[in-house]
Amino acid sequence: MQNSLKVERARLKMTQADLAEKVGVSRQTINAIELGKYGPSTVLALRLSGVFGKAVNELFSLEDDDLN
Amino acid sequence: MKTRYLFASRWKKVGWMIFIPAAVIGLFTVLTDWEPALLDVEVYGPFITDYSGEGSGKGYLDNNLLNEICGLLLIIGGLLVAFSKEQQEDEFIQKIRLEALVWATYGNYIILVLGFIFVYDFGFFWVMLFNMFTVLWLFIFKFHWDLRLLKKSLSYAE
Numbered sequence: 001m002q003n004s005l006k007v008e009r010a011r012l013k014m015t016q017a018d019l020a021e022k023v024g025v026s027r028q029t030i031n032a033i034e035l036g037k038y039g040p041s042t043v044l045a046l047r048l049s050g051v052f053g054k055a056v057n058e059l060f061s062l063e064d065d066d067l068n
Numbered sequence: 069m070k071t072r073y074l075f076a077s078r079w080k081k082v083g084w085m086i087f088i089p090a091a092v093i094g095l096f097t098v099l100t101d102w103e104p105a106l107l108d109v110e111v112y113g114p115f116i117t118d119y120s121g122e123g124s125g126k127g128y129l130d131n132n133l134l135n136e137i138c139g140l141l142l143i144i145g146g147l148l149v150a151f152s153k154e155q156q157e158d159e160f161i162q163k164i165r166l167e168a169l170v171w172a173t174y175g176n177y178i179i180l181v182l183g184f185i186f187v188y189d190f191g192f193f194w195v196m197l198f199n200m201f202t203v204l205w206l207f208i209f210k211f212h213w214d215l216r217l218l219k220k221s222l223s224y225a226e
Contacts, residue, residue, distance in 0.1 A: 024069070025156070025158040025159070025160065026156040026160070026161070028218055029158050029159070032160055032218075040159070044159060
């Protein structure tokens, strides 16, 4: 799964720690999501969507591997 | 994050303070047969059997309490260390926790299967003795190892 968290975070000039605090997770979790090592739950994806003011499918998109 | 079945994070320190001394003293007493006379007492046992499995039912018997104390403290301390929340227990930590628990369960039964195949007679008693605790030990090792790797490997990008 691809995501645009890093870009959106940069747009709002937020650090990983800032974003982590806003959505109530550790900064390691934000880092793991940005690196594609962890796919967030629906609740966390919706929280991230709320922070950036973008729909979940604008923040996250499936890759070919996810479709098989 | 709301979690079920986990202790508050403050109990983790208490767990380590119980677990480490109990593990050291427990291993020492198992390896050296050290049993301080101070802990020789008469205890009540509701299910008493001898080595042949013949039961004499309930009654009183002489026993040294050190191994019972170490066993109980190992279990209590181990459970507190293993299942106290991290400072920030979120869904990613929960994923690592679950994977470590699965890994530890496999490890535990691999040890037991190898014991079944290769260890016989009284030697198997030692396998069972250690196997009572290996699932907790393996989980604690794997979970903390993975957390350590996570903190190391994920570069902190601003």
